[in-house]
Amino acid sequence: xxxxxxxxxxxALSACSSLKTSSDYDPAANFNDVKTYAWVVKKTGDSTYHxxxxxxxxxxxxxxxxxxxxxxxxxxxxxxxxxxxYLTKVDKKxxxxxxxxNYGYNPYYGHRWGYSGSxxxxxxxREYEVGTLILDMVNRESGKLIxxxxxxxxxxxxxxxxxxxxxxxxxxxxxxxxxxxxPESK
Numbered sequence: 001x002x003x004x005x006x007x008x009x010x011x012a013l014s015a016c017s018s019l020k021t022s023s024d025y026d027p028a029a030n031f032n033d034v035k036t037y038a039w040v041v042k043k044t045g046d047s048t049y050h051x052x053x054x055x056x057x058x059x060x061x062x063x064x065x066x067x068x069x070x071x072x073x074x075x076x077x078x079x080x081x082x083x084x085x086y087l088t089k090v091d092k093k094x095x096x097x098x099x100x101x102n103y104g105y106n107p108y109y110g111h112r113w114g115y116s117g118s119x120x121x122x123x124x125x126r127e128y129e130v131g132t133l134i135l136d137m138v139n140r141e142s143g144k145l146i147x148x149x150x151x152x153x154x155x156x157x158x159x160x161x162x163x164x165x166x167x168x169x170x171x172x173x174x175x176x177x178x179x180x181x182x183p184e185s186k
Contacts, residue, residue: 018153019151019153019170019174020152020153021149021150021151021174022149023149023150023175023178023179023181024148024149025147025181026144026145029139029146029147031146031179031181032180033081034072034081034082034137035072035081036072036073036074036079036081037067037072037074037080037081037083037137038075038076038077038082038084039060040138041077054161054164055164055168058168059086059168062173063084063135063172063176065169065172066172066173066176067084067176077140081140082139082140082146083137084135084136085135085136085138086133086135086136087134088133089134090130090131090132090155091130091132092128092129093127093128093130094125094126094127096125096126097123098122099121099122099123100120100121128154128155129155130152130153130155131152131153131154132151132152133150133151133171133172133175134148134150135148135150135176136148147179147180147181149175149176149179150175151171151172151174151175153171
C-alpha cells in the first residue's frame with residue numbers, strides 16, 4: 001500500500017508540471033531518413049569556454065541522450081543527416097492579482113438603511129522570469145529548418161547543480177516526447 005501511495009504522489013506531482021512545450025515541423029520532411037545528427041559549429045574563435053558553459057553542457061548532454069534513445073546517432077558535421085542547434089531566452093513577466101473581500105454584515109440594517117460592512121481590496125504584483133529553450137533541427141543538405149521544438153518554464157532560483165541537471169533533462173524529454181512527428185493521416 002505504501003508503494004502505491006508513493007506512486008500516486010509522484011504521479012500527482014508530475015501532473016503539476018508548469019512546462020509548456022510546443023513543436024512545429026515541415027510536413028514535406030521525411031523523418032524516417034534521419035539517422036545521424038551533428039551540432040551546429042559555432043563561428044567563434046574559442047569553443048572551449050563561453051558565458052554559460054555549464055548550462056550548455058547540460059543541454060547538449062540531455063539532447064544527446066534523448067536523440068540516442070530515439071536511435072539517432074551523433075556524428076561529424078560532414079556526414080550528418082541533420083544539424084542541431086539551440087537557443088535560450090528569458091522574458092520578464094508580471095502577474096497582478098486583485099482580491100475583494102466583504103465582511104462585517106450587520107443584520108439590523110436592511111435595504112432601507114444600507115449594510116454595515118466594509119470592502120477591502122488587496123492587490124499583489126509579482127514579477128518573475130520565464131526561460132525558454134528552443135531546439136532547431138536543420139536538413140544539412142538543403143539548409144532548411146525541418147523541426148523546431150520549444151519548452152518554457154518559470155525560472156526558480158537556488159537550485160543545486162543536480163537539480164539543474166534534472167530540470168534540463170525533464171525539459172528536453174518533454175520537448176522531444178513527440179519527436180519524430182507523426183504526420184496526420186487523411
